Amino acid sequence: MSKKSIYLIIGLIMTSIVGLIILQLRLIQTGLEVNKERYDRAVQSVLKQVADEVEDNEEAEINLTLNNGYAGGVPGGSTVYGEVYIGKPTSGLLSGRAIRTYPNSLRLRAQFANRNLEERIDREAIHKKMVKELKNAGIEDELEYGIYDTRQQRFLSRNGRLLSVAGSDTSRHEDLMHGDYVVSLFDNDPSIPGEIRAYSPDKDSVVYSSLYGNFTISLLFVLIILGCFVYTIYVILRQKKVSEMKTDFINNMTHEFKTPIATISLATDSIVSPRVSNDPEKVQRFARIIKQENKRMNDQVEKVLQMARLDKSRLNLNLTAVDLNDVVQSAVEYICLQVEPRGGTVTTDLAADPSVVEGDMTHLSSLINNLLDNANKYSPDPPEIQVCTRNVPRGVEVNVTDHGLGMSREARKNIFDRFYRVHTGDRHDVKGFGLGLSYVKTITEVHNGTIEVKSELGKGSSFIVTFPYRQPE
Numbered sequence: 001m002s003k004k005s006i007y008l009i010i011g012l013i014m015t016s017i018v019g020l021i022i023l024q025l026r027l028i029q030t031g032l033e034v035n036k037e038r039y040d041r042a043v044q045s046v047l048k049q050v051a052d053e054v055e056d057n058e059e060a061e062i063n064l065t066l067n068n069g070y071a072g073g074v075p076g077g078s079t080v081y082g083e084v085y086i087g088k089p090t091s092g093l094l095s096g097r098a099i100r101t102y103p104n105s106l107r108l109r110a111q112f113a114n115r116n117l118e119e120r121i122d123r124e125a126i127h128k129k130m131v132k133e134l135k136n137a138g139i140e141d142e143l144e145y146g147i148y149d150t151r152q153q154r155f156l157s158r159n160g161r162l163l164s165v166a167g168s169d170t171s172r173h174e175d176l177m178h179g180d181y182v183v184s185l186f187d188n189d190p191s192i193p194g195e196i197r198a199y200s201p202d203k204d205s206v207v208y209s210s211l212y213g214n215f216t217i218s219l220l221f222v223l224i225i226l227g228c229f230v231y232t233i234y235v236i237l238r239q240k241k242v243s244e245m246k247t248d249f250i251n252n253m254t255h256e257f258k259t260p261i262a263t264i265s266l267a268t269d270s271i272v273s274p275r276v277s278n279d280p281e282k283v284q285r286f287a288r289i290i291k292q293e294n295k296r297m298n299d300q301v302e303k304v305l306q307m308a309r310l311d312k313s314r315l316n317l318n319l320t321a322v323d324l325n326d327v328v329q330s331a332v333e334y335i336c337l338q339v340e341p342r343g344g345t346v347t348t349d350l351a352a353d354p355s356v357v358e359g360d361m362t363h364l365s366s367l368i369n370n371l372l373d374n375a376n377k378y379s380p381d382p383p384e385i386q387v388c389t390r391n392v393p394r395g396v397e398v399n400v401t402d403h404g405l406g407m408s409r410e411a412r413k414n415i416f417d418r419f420y421r422v423h424t425g426d427r428h429d430v431k432g433f434g435l436g437l438s439y440v441k442t443i444t445e446v447h448n449g450t451i452e453v454k455s456e457l458g459k460g461s462s463f464i465v466t467f468p469y470r471q472p473e
Helices: 003-067 105-114 123-136 170-177 203-272 280-309 324-342 361-377 409-414 436-446
Strands: 082-086 097-101 144-149 154-158 181-185 194-199 319-323 345-350 356-360 384-392 395-402 450-456 460-468
Touching: 003 105, 003 123, 003 181, 003 194, 003 203, 123 144, 123 154, 144 170, 154 170, 170 194, 203 280, 319 324, 319 361, 324 345, 324 361, 324 384, 324 395, 356 361, 356 460, 361 384, 361 395, 361 436, 361 460, 409 450, 436 450, 436 460
Parallel strands: 345 384
Antiparallel strands: 082 097, 144 154, 144 194, 181 194, 319 356, 384 395, 395 460, 450 460
């Protein structure tokens, strides 16, 4: 898959995710507005019911006074003079509560209307009614409310508690004065004598609380989608990198096999030539070349097959006592045969004592050889390689340092991946399949060791491998 296609997929998925997030936020915002409106309507309805009961109580008191013979009494069966409707007309028709009026009833009502508001209300009854209606409406949070006298412009009570003259000042109740809920008391009077004013300090938490579950679930789903998206892109990019590394591996393997095959072919053609076949020395020379190139090709095949079979979960180690100083010394003697013709040097500082660990001799030797071979290959100038051993709390540490090409941060993150090879710019003489360091890491892990790499471009690299003295049971 090309980079253009990958970027297109990323763009489309990101656009879809952003669109879903915006849509979800709008739905949540709509839900908040609906909840707020529902809450406001419920509180306003409670206040209205309380106000209606206050008016009904006064109406009942007026009727009781009339029935008890106010202004000389009214004998049973007296003529009804008319009806007064309390309320506002609706669609041209009178609506509201019809109040029977007897002689002198208007005077009595006027007397009630002229009384102070605190004489016309029952503060304790209002509080009980308020608590009951709030509970019936499902409003469990605390609601601040007060009885406001519009004529005296002061609060008579707050939350059922009688206020003193100083405590009734509106400056002490700014929250109620600027509250969202106001219902008039005795709104049938020409001048409304009072109001019930309310304020909900927990309104926002109540409105939001019903959506916390939806918001949490929505956020969880968005995070899952984002996580899957990131993982998918990671897998795509990873597979693309693996594909490129495998392609590079096939190209390198083809080149590595092509050279010895071509050499063997030329040597064979030379042997069958009459001028060479009659010369035993030349035949022997070309035969050695064929044997050497055949061994070289066989080593390459074995290396590939070894990595194909290598699985740390199925790898059986032949554990013995291995002296790492001896292993390093043998590996250094071998690599010197390649370094010295290039004018390079290999120095050792085998300070580890004791230097014996429990491990597989064959694999540990191959590991050290791979690190030294890597140091030699990636040193364009005459190699300067140092190999050190020392004791650390966990076991024995082996440090292989070179002053070669070095690596970038990106290369350091991938060098232990199978088939990965560090780019060497315009240098094409660094051969290999990208399997050596992968093998090193695998063998280190199966020996319960650790490996660390330190490197800077142009300053060389250091590979630090640590092996425990004994393997866990």
